[in-house]
Amino acid sequence: MPVVGSPRNTGRDPVPDLGTVLAWFDRAERDLPWRRDGVTPWQILVSEVMLQQTPVVRVEPVWHEWVRRWPAPADLARATGADAVRAWGKLGYPRRAMRLHACAQAIVERHGGTVPSSVDELLALPGVGDYTARAVACFAFGQDVPVVDINVRRVLARAVAGESDAAAPSAKRDLAAAVDALATVPEAKRPRLSAALMELGALVCTARSPRCGECPVSGDCAWLAAGAPSGTVAPRKVQKYEGTDRQARGRLLDVLRASDGAVPRARLDVAWERDPAQRDRALDSLLVDGLIEQTEDGLFALAGEA
Numbered sequence: 001m002p003v004v005g006s007p008r009n010t011g012r013d014p015v016p017d018l019g020t021v022l023a024w025f026d027r028a029e030r031d032l033p034w035r036r037d038g039v040t041p042w043q044i045l046v047s048e049v050m051l052q053q054t055p056v057v058r059v060e061p062v063w064h065e066w067v068r069r070w071p072a073p074a075d076l077a078r079a080t081g082a083d084a085v086r087a088w089g090k091l092g093y094p095r096r097a098m099r100l101h102a103c104a105q106a107i108v109e110r111h112g113g114t115v116p117s118s119v120d121e122l123l124a125l126p127g128v129g130d131y132t133a134r135a136v137a138c139f140a141f142g143q144d145v146p147v148v149d150i151n152v153r154r155v156l157a158r159a160v161a162g163e164s165d166a167a168a169p170s171a172k173r174d175l176a177a178a179v180d181a182l183a184t185v186p187e188a189k190r191p192r193l194s195a196a197l198m199e200l201g202a203l204v205c206t207a208r209s210p211r212c213g214e215c216p217v218s219g220d221c222a223w224l225a226a227g228a229p230s231g232t233v234a235p236r237k238v239q240k241y242e243g244t245d246r247q248a249r250g251r252l253l254d255v256l257r258a259s260d261g262a263v264p265r266a267r268l269d270v271a272w273e274r275d276p277a278q279r280d281r282a283l284d285s286l287l288v289d290g291l292i293e294q295t296e297d298g299l300f301a302l303a304g305e306a
């Protein structure tokens, strides 16, 4: 594979021609529902928010249910925040449900119910950060906008910079590296290359067990050329869930999701009996986050249902 000297390249590291990643993606792309024809920008935005902290296999059924119930921003905007939290199910980090609800309302109020296409307008929406704005601009609207997630950072760190893993995130450096990488293919193909690099990191150039023998850039990978020293991939800490405040919050929220209305404190207490101080902390944080409310007579309910 030739090394491409691009006018957009910053000159830091030579970037291999990543056209081979596109060819690989044509063969290996997973048939994910939000990638299919006819999926709208709103539905792609919903998928991107759900996928940020949750694996594909858990997102798929919830995403299907959300787009069935709320196919457009106006549909979700008409629902309540409690409806959104309930439909979020067990995806975790349920504030994302509230943020999507607020995002839908803002799209209706500011854009007549149509998801805007520019990164700046997307960024101005509640709950939409830099990654999500770029992902929607790129994947929903086909714009030549670099999109960098942990998978892309890792692939470029190895293939281009010869590092075993990505350094700490740096928006400026990460976007510059992605721009250099995208510049190795014609402009019209760059949105698809962004998706392909993500897929390569998710399926082949994985954090702990890169399968270099199956990789379309193995012939030019700087890390592989350096001998891919075994043991240089640091083992990742597996995030503990059991016994954490997150689990306690989830249990309390489960009680309110399953209830039609407000419940007394005792119903929440039995949902997390192992550590009363932790339960109090979890309850406080749910109130502070606006996910739940307390009625004047001391009952608890999902936000908007008190």
Ligand code: SF4
Pocket (backbone or CB within 6 Å): 155, 158, 159, 204, 205, 206, 210, 211, 212, 213, 215, 216, 217, 218, 221, 222, 223, 224
């Ligand atoms: S050759 Fe190996 S380390 Fe290099 S990009 Fe491919 S999978 Fe990753």
